[in-house]
Amino acid sequence: MAEPAQADFRTRLQDWLPKIVLAPSFAVTLLFVYGFILFTIVLSFTGSKMLPKFDAWVGLANYQRLFSLPEWKIALVNIAIFASLYIVICTLIGLMLAIFLDQKIRGEGALRPIYLYPMALSFIVTGTAWKWFLDPGIGLQNVMHQWGWESFQFTWIKSNTMAIYTIVIAAVWQTSGFVMAMFLAGLRGIDNEILKAAQIDGASNWQLYRRIVIPLLRPAFLSAFVILSHLAIKSYDLVIALTNGGPGRATAMPATFMYSYTFTRNEMGVGASSAVIMLMTIAAIMVPYLYAELKEKK
Amino acid sequence: MASSVSGATQDSAVSTGNVTRVFIYLVLILFALFYLLPLYVMAVNSVKPLAEITGGNMMALPRDWTLEPWGAAWSTAQIGVSPTGLKPYFLNSILMVVPAVAISTVVGALNGYILTKWRFRGDTWVFGLMLFSCFIPFQIVLIPMARVLGLLGLAGSVPGLILVHVVYGIGFTTLYFRNYYAAFPTELIRAAQIDGAGFFRIFWRILLPVSGPIAVVSVIWQFTNIWNDFLFGVSFGGTSQPVTAALNNLVQSSTGVKEYNVHFAGAILAALPTLFVYIVAGRYFVRGLMAGSVKG
Structure with a gap:
């Protein structure tokens, strides 16, 4: 009598075991991701200053204040400039390098790691390297002067209007090789028979790539776009290391804005509302993409 | 797909003329120089005396080689208020990264195994919710996380940072293992079940032995991300900050003479483990990553 009961218990345990093992991860995700998101959303409707305070309900006042702040407007303009240039340039460079590398290049094995290694570095390291290389006093401008090009000027990193573009340069340097790898994988996945057939039909190289290869790379374009836009909106480390948001606040971004309002200016409510805007922007890009991915896989 | 990423394994159908090929090689080499430039600048200037940088040419090789900047960056440079160099922060990073990578990879492997081989109603939703957590801007969790770490007594400590990195890392590790195990024939699992093998036994004996390639991806991904993290380190590190935060501190410090050579040496030190x-x-990482992301 005892044995079947025990066996029964064992099979039932086996049935439950997967769920029991998965449960902690799921619970942690619910609490630390979704619970925390809710916490921050609620906080953005309160008048919290230095510490979270849930009794001082202010409605939408933080959002109104957020969008009236000049620094937030600067941050929005900067993220628009940065994200669009970063995504477009990385995609173009990545695609070009991938297509070129796919032409039976000698030394591809040596070139690929050179293109890719910046991805292994921290944005703080990247920022440090470019910060001093672009510094007019000791970096590129000085080098050109030393080499005899006395009139050469490159002071973007010190300029209110141009500093944002130095962040684009450093960020493109860091990730374009990775985008190249994504496109290269896509190119290597294309069936050669299709290309040969098109060539027999008399298509030129240009037509071949424009009409056949690039349309076939659609999934790689989509992945690149999603990854790059997500990196762009989150960009915090690179800005801190390269310009620290300056000169003045010329290179402020939503991520640096959130940090400074929450932790140094003691306007936690406003900081929380800026984080909510960031989340909503990323969600607008990621949710449809993830939804489509998951649906397909089913 | 996965194996074709490395090395030109197939003939490209596209043929190109000589002029075009010269142009292609030229562009490829120029970009290689562009990617190598900052590394060259950092390496060359990290072994120069400061005067050679401020009064000389950043691109030039050192006239007087010196390893002093490296020694200073490692053990005597001023980080914040104390002249400790990067050493203690480097150790913090190691103490943080090793357990965080190990835990998140093991948890991700188990999750991936369950989500593909022990499917249940609503499992896609569970996975979807975990997957989305990879992509949230971490600014949205900074305030409550600071609060919770304080309540747990983990604020400003290495265990606190480990917790944070495990929590926000399991989404990615679960994704990797799930995609990898999805391709593993479920019939083998069922057969083992009929033979009486249980949940952990199947995982241990059947799936784990074939998990090498994806474990490499997961470990490298987590290691790079956690080692390179700055936001969590600077927000929750307190007195146990990781090396990225210390490096930023060193470079941004506004007092005294800017010791560029020490900054460069410090930057290379902070980059060495991930490099x-x-x-x-x-190689294995890119191969595995591409296999996951392009398959879609």
């Missing part, structure tokens, strides 16, 4: 991992195992 090393990349050089040793980077």
